[in-house]
Amino acid sequence: MNNRKYIEYLNSLHNYNAQNENAYGEKNVENPYFKEIMVRVGLCDYIKDSLTLKKPHILILTGHAGDGKTSIMYQVLTDLGVQFDSKEKVTEICFEENKKCLCVKDFSELPEEDKENQISRLSIMRKSVDMVKNGNYVFMVANTGPIINTFGELFDTKEEEEEAKIKLINMMDSNAGEIDCINDIPMCVINVANVDNVYFATEFLDKIIQEKLWTECKNCNKQGYCHIYRNRNLISENKSRVFEFVKSHFVWLLEYGTRLTIRSMTEQLAYMITGGVYCEEIDQNEPYKYLFSNLFFGYIGTKLNERALGIMAIEAANRCLYDHKRLRSDEKLLIRKDYKKLFGENVEEIVKDAEKNNAFIKGWTEFLRRTYFFMNIVTDNEIVEQDYEDIFSKQFRRYIQLRDGIDTPSIIDANLIADALSMIYVGTPSDGKEIPLTLSRESGISQNVQLVTGTIPARKLRLEAKETADSTFMKGKKRYELKLKIGKKVLDTVLNLPMLDYFEELKNGVIATNIDPQLSHGVESLKNQISEKMEEEDDENIIDIIVLKNSGNSNICLELTYYGKIREIQEV
Numbered sequence: 001m002n003n004r005k006y007i008e009y010l011n012s013l014h015n016y017n018a019q020n021e022n023a024y025g026e027k028n029v030e031n032p033y034f035k036e037i038m039v040r041v042g043l044c045d046y047i048k049d050s051l052t053l054k055k056p057h058i059l060i061l062t063g064h065a066g067d068g069k070t071s072i073m074y075q076v077l078t079d080l081g082v083q084f085d086s087k088e089k090v091t092e093i094c095f096e097e098n099k100k101c102l103c104v105k106d107f108s109e110l111p112e113e114d115k116e117n118q119i120s121r122l123s124i125m126r127k128s129v130d131m132v133k134n135g136n137y138v139f140m141v142a143n144t145g146p147i148i149n150t151f152g153e154l155f156d157t158k159e160e161e162e163e164a165k166i167k168l169i170n171m172m173d174s175n176a177g178e179i180d181c182i183n184d185i186p187m188c189v190i191n192v193a194n195v196d197n198v199y200f201a202t203e204f205l206d207k208i209i210q211e212k213l214w215t216e217c218k219n220c221n222k223q224g225y226c227h228i229y230r231n232r233n234l235i236s237e238n239k240s241r242v243f244e245f246v247k248s249h250f251v252w253l254l255e256y257g258t259r260l261t262i263r264s265m266t267e268q269l270a271y272m273i274t275g276g277v278y279c280e281e282i283d284q285n286e287p288y289k290y291l292f293s294n295l296f297f298g299y300i301g302t303k304l305n306e307r308a309l310g311i312m313a314i315e316a317a318n319r320c321l322y323d324h325k326r327l328r329s330d331e332k333l334l335i336r337k338d339y340k341k342l343f344g345e346n347v348e349e350i351v352k353d354a355e356k357n358n359a360f361i362k363g364w365t366e367f368l369r370r371t372y373f374f375m376n377i378v379t380d381n382e383i384v385e386q387d388y389e390d391i392f393s394k395q396f397r398r399y400i401q402l403r404d405g406i407d408t409p410s411i412i413d414a415n416l417i418a419d420a421l422s423m424i425y426v427g428t429p430s431d432g433k434e435i436p437l438t439l440s441r442e443s444g445i446s447q448n449v450q451l452v453t454g455t456i457p458a459r460k461l462r463l464e465a466k467e468t469a470d471s472t473f474m475k476g477k478k479r480y481e482l483k484l485k486i487g488k489k490v491l492d493t494v495l496n497l498p499m500l501d502y503f504e505e506l507k508n509g510v511i512a513t514n515i516d517p518q519l520s521h522g523v524e525s526l527k528n529q530i531s532e533k534m535e536e537e538d539d540e541n542i543i544d545i546i547v548l549k550n551s552g553n554s555n556i557c558l559e560l561t562y563y564g565k566i567r568e569i570q571e572v
Contacts, residue, residue: 003216004279009033014267016276029074029086037207042475044075051137057179058128058138063192066263069141100136107142121150195470196479198250201265202243222282227290231273238375245373255497260313268313272296288354293374302363323366327390333368347375395500405480409463418458420503432458460487493526
């Protein structure tokens, strides 16, 4: 007896074996295992309310391929008690109180022209408009390009077409989820690509390791040496640490510009357990080779498996090079070899077995670190804090706390910004009193003599956590973004993790001469908003100059007199 069908299903969720049929929405929804591993999406409740409580409109669910749009439609219609045939491209259904709704499973799959069946993109778009005019609803899943172009074809003039397309694009970008009219057509656009999906990873992992899906493995004659079953059990036994690292990893990727789709995360996490191996292929191998901590990054033991890098999310994880970073815990891990204290008896046994043949070969250090990321049992908060600083960044863990609403910004967070701004404008840390605003050439590059255009009292600087726009769609999963507050005014620029990491480096005297253009743009945007804020308090007759000296900075204040002369104002 084995768990062959379920393992086949897990392997069908990734493309390692080029047999990932269930990675795609419509096929996955049809699979009997889908209901067991389906992650409940908070957005579904918002859509359900929109289709039942708000006035008739066209609701467009858009985003990138693999963002889980088909699954969301399935969940919404299931909640509404409607049978959902994933094979049907277009279906007209009835809700309670005889409300009708036209459901378009994937607008992008419709042909551009189909005179025979009359289900072309344009004909369905026209039918959608008619449905709403007659007091009914439309629920449409669509990729961005096809829906924008087809919607434009509804209008008679080129001017009207362009105007309508621009408004539709703006609705996608703003992602407010509100009903707005485009030429009297009431529409609601929800762009899934702009909704935080990091939560999905741990919730999906929790689903695929649940006990009831693995009961058949207990009676399998291979269960004593099966790496798939071992991985499932190790993840379950180290659940808290595994889930924390997985979540942190996906947050890190997102903050540094790599947003993975639901499909990509699903592929990586399924492969992390199976390694692309099927039940009949299981044989007795060294336990350390197919550890999930290796598979997550595309390794088999100490060797990189190039083929695994074909899974996009694994390639992204491998590119982070976490296992190449020096840790303060390396001494206990690599030198003292405190395996039992670090991992407990079960994992200690695996590591010691691996050590026999790998201790002195390339890749052993990295193997130990990968194991440590996922399965260390260290509870000392100081060490945990150090690990997160070493693996990610000094600001990372604090950022997570603020991002998830676990804590609110403090004076310490504001002081970081004050020190960084002082380094940007002047080249020296803040004195805790005032931050001079200067006309420096470039962020991080200062001159010995600088013109001061204004000052910010350090006590007026605060960080404010504001709910993100997509929090509207995320019941119980609200997210927050950080903004700088000067006095009573909150600036628009979002202080993301890369910016906070950059500020941390500046505070510590690390000046990057070549920073990421996106980061540079964010810093310059912040500076411009600060300048606009200070213009109100500007005195055109006063010129302040700051002179940087080894012995300490000095200020010179010049005044333009009534007679056109310049005189120095002596401090009293």
